[in-house]
Amino acid sequence: RRPFRRRGPGTMGACLSSSKQEADAERRRRQRPRGGKAEEKGAAAEAPAVEFGYERDFEGRYEVGRLLGHGQFGYTFAAVDRLSGDRVAVKRIDKAKMTRPVAVEDVKREVKILKALKGHENIVHFDNAFEDDSYVYIVMELCEGGELLDRILAKKNSRYSEKDAAVVVRQMLKVAAECHLRGLVHRDMKPENFLFKSTKEDSPLKATDFGLSDFIKPGKKFRDIVGSAYYVAPEVLKRRSGPESDVWSIGVITYILLCGRRPFWDKTEDGIFKEVLRNKPDFRKRPWPSISSSAKDFVKKLLVKNPRARLTAAQALSHPWVREGGDASEIPVDISVLYNMRQFVKYSRFKQFALRALASTVNEEELADLKDQFDAIDVDKSGSISIEEMRHALAKDLPWRLKGPRVLEIIQAIDSNTDGLVDFKEFVAATLHIHQMAELDSERWGLRCQAAFSKFDLDGDGYITPDELRMVGHTGLKGSIEPLLEEADIDKDGRISLSEFRKLLRTASMSNLPSPSGVPNPQAL
Structure with missing residues (x-):
């Protein structure tokens, strides 16, 4: 239903020691999201405005401020709640570009997902959805600590200490476990889709961008290929994926956090896919010999190619490496x-x-x-x-x-x-x-x-x-x-x-x- 969200193989460079400037440049070169050229052509055509049934008093409630970022269908701004004075983030989506039913369906589903996950400490908080004749506005928690990717690049040798990595990974696993209990698969877990609430070192991590996420019925599998090349699980490429694919992606992120390199890399996207399907991650090169056996055991159990043999998100939270210092009562x-x-x-x-x-x-x-x-x-x-x-x-x-x-x-x-x-x-x-x-x-x-x-x-x-x-x-x-x-x-x-x-x-x-x-x-x- 939604084709693979392609990203050039150099999105974060051959290894994560690339400069932040290079990463920013690569980020700007992200290829078109699902929808492709047909959607771009259709965007220019006139179409009647779609009605979503959302509240229509956005401008009376919020004062829009600086631009935070932009994508294919709209922009994200900082804004202020006129009544409470709270600062929020607003994702503004252009209705004129929703020329196909799938685009409308995607927006409705993302709002539904954000509502379903409302209240989880590691998921960006959803406030409300609004619309007018031209735009849909999704009002969310403002996270000003930057992407996890930027924190990785700022670290010495672009890698985390084991202790700090475990804190980050634990928060990602809690997000995955919550999603899976609700019959939801994120489908695009990667460092760019996790934001820090603030610039403090101990800032909580927040999952964002549920644009590729979807609900899955018990016993069923997704047959489409979506995600980002470096983080995609083998079963996604085989068109038989489920919640387990999120755990694989977290395994890839954990590998990156600990050594500053990707576990599967090639110059081309097809080459990356072959690596994911055929090869095992390398635990011999530096710094792996100096990394604890418990950390290596954890990563290996998340990067098991057979999804039925892979740890679940909740199981992974019980692993000694990620649990150390964590509260067992937090395990869902x-x-x-x-x-x-x-x-x-x-x-x-x-x-x-x-x-x-x-x-x-x-x-x-x-x-x-x-x-x-x-x-x-x-x-x-x-x-x-x-x-x-x-x-x-x-x-x-x-x-x-x-x-x-x-x-x-x-x-x-x-x-x-x-x-x-x-x-x-x-x-x-x-x-x-x-x-x-x-x-x-x-x-x-x-x-x-x-x-x-x-x-x-x-x-x-x-x-x-x-x-x-x-x-x-x-x-x-x-x-x-x-x-x-x-x-x-x-x-x-x-x-x-x-x-x-x-x-x-x-x-x-x-x-x-x-x-x-x-x-x-x-x-x-």
């Missing part, structure tokens, strides 16, 4: 944790038991992010999650908004000891990030599967039989055992091998799960 609920709990209820009974066995193989350190999530949901800090706390957590994932009996069904599926509550052990079994575990450390994954398998394979002969399932009394299996084996017993020999057990853990229940378009066939995993 993770959309992937809520998704996993909704899926758990759809799994076969045997797969649920298999996941509980797998959960028992994971140590406390590896569960740090899930402990943060459990604590975020366990509001009264009782050590268990009640149905009300579960309902409250699930309601935060706005595209899903589960209520009533559905929440009770989820609680009952996770609650293995049937006490009406979910304790941490039960929570872990339902929320494990299986694809990350399997792909980030395949050797350890194999050992985990073997350990979980052995809890059922009582005689150690390499197979789980109906008799062995009957003997595992604590699982609560009742009635006929054979139907429980059917899903995992791929070769239909009446027993489950280790290979079949591993596939069961990696795949969703074929009989219970819908297969949304864009989701690969689980049998192929």
Whole structure:
């Protein structure tokens, strides 16, 4: 729907040690935004003014001051609220240039997004939208500390200290996590789209420019290619992207903050794309040998090419490197944790038991992010999650908004000891990030599967039989055992091998799960 927002490959230079003057010159050479030449030609044609339904008393409310910047469709000014005296920023968009429905749709969507995100400490505050016969006016918080890009260029060797970088990255991740909970993907996270509130060193960072952002429905993927070349995720180039692409972009920014260079670079845009799709970032050149192993681990986990194995924004906030000095209470609920709990209820009974066995193989350190999530949901800090706390957590994932009996069904599926509550052990079994575990450390994954398998394979002969399932009394299996084996017993020999057990853990229940378009066939995993 909206083509790639192209930027010349030299936008920030081959490395970030380019002078600020060069960066400013490059910024002025930004190519046309989505819409292209057809839109430019149409802009000159006369068209009836579009009505947005916004308030029409802008001039009576605000006194416009100096120009702050400009783009394809309008200008941004500083302004003063005549009543309160507050200074604000005003984005003025020319209606005469909105000659195509997509341009009108873009403005309406950006205002809708700003309204939805209103109140978040790291997102530029939206005041109101106005219009007259000639323009749309979007009134926002005034940020006078400049772009993150300019701060990077002003640093010695164009790089941040680890401590300062972690503070910046934590704020970006909080923005991404908030967007994703609301079913929104930013789609253009880069240093130019983050502003500092003031010129102070400890000024808060604010996300801005949601012009490429869009809402995404659960289970769906974006099929278009948008963003900025250096920060675009592999799955965007493959036309199958979702919220994970924002995390990749933050990984690229983190790499830049720490070493002053881009992780993927080439002289041409196509060359950059090939680097993104094929190559891994370089952690051997200076200054990487002197950067902490924790920082490198963090960046590597954000720049995983498979989006299903990449950390989520909320998971990344629990990483020791970015969390150091941060408050755990700031960590938002993770959309992937809520998704996993909704899926758990759809799994076969045997797969649920298999996941509980797998959960028992994971140590406390590896569960740090899930402990943060459990604590975020366990509001009264009782050590268990009640149905009300579960309902409250699930309601935060706005595209899903589960209520009533559905929440009770989820609680009952996770609650293995049937006490009406979910304790941490039960929570872990339902929320494990299986694809990350399997792909980030395949050797350890194999050992985990073997350990979980052995809890059922009582005689150690390499197979789980109906008799062995009957003997595992604590699982609560009742009635006929054979139907429980059917899903995992791929070769239909009446027993489950280790290979079949591993596939069961990696795949969703074929009989219970819908297969949304864009989701690969689980049998192929």
